[in-house]
Amino acid sequence: MVGRYWQVLLVVLLLSSCTQLSDMTSKFFSNEKNIKINVSLESDGTINPGYNNQSAQPVKVCFFIVKSKYWSPDGVYDGIPCTDRAEGNEVIDSRELMVSPNQSYQLDFDIVYNRRDDAPLWLVAGANFQQVNDFKPIDRLKIVKKLKKVAVPVKITRNEILVGKLERDNRSRNKDKKEKNNVVVF
Structure with missing residues (x-):
């Protein structure tokens, strides 16, 4: 009787350890x-002035995690990139929020992707500014998928959104200069 008890206990222990081992190997x-x-996200006190340079006003901001460097929201050429939430094969995740002047916000994206896919991800941010001057109402940043955690600063100034940069880097005027991104890697 005692011998049979130990045999059953041994079988139960072996089966439970196999299940745990199976879970670990499947994750690996x-x-x-x-x-x-x-x-x-940080906004300054001058964001989104009205057409007559009125005081700063809240602005609708949108974020997209996408698979293509060249993807843009539908309304970007009309100056309103946050019109519709984008769907489709290129868009992995998207978020929208109203941003007030002199405020800070935190957004967390938890992205699951196929590790065999070598293509990078892109964080695209846009804002529906009332005035669209010579700046596009969007900016983007390449996300290296080999990292487990990435912190990205985003700054909204008067009529501009800057992703991964603390100040404007004159990309359109100085294409030969490398981009300096202030991305913190954990």
């Missing part, structure tokens, strides 16, 4: 991988 050999993208 899985094609899915996670990356956390933490966006820290």
Whole structure:
């Protein structure tokens, strides 16, 4: 009787350890991988002035995690990139929020992707400014998928949104200069 008890106990222990081992190996050999993208958004006191340079006003801001460097929201050429929430094969995740002057916001994206896919991800941010001057109402940043966690600063100034940069880098005027991104990697 006692011998039979130990045999049953041994079988139960072996089966439970096999299940745990199976879970660990399936996670190790899985094609899915996670990356956390933490966006820290800050707006200054001059954002989104009215047409007669009125005082700063709230602005609708949108964020997209996409697979293509060249993807843009539908309304970007009309100066309103946050008109519709984008769907489709290129868009992995999207968020919208109303941003007030002199405020800070935190957004967290938890992205699951296929580890065999070598293409980078892109964080695209846009804002529906009332005045669209010579600046586009969107900016983008390449996200390296080999990282587990990325912190991205986003700054909204008068009529401009800057992703991963603390100040304007004159990309349109100085294409030969490398972009300096202030991305914090964990």
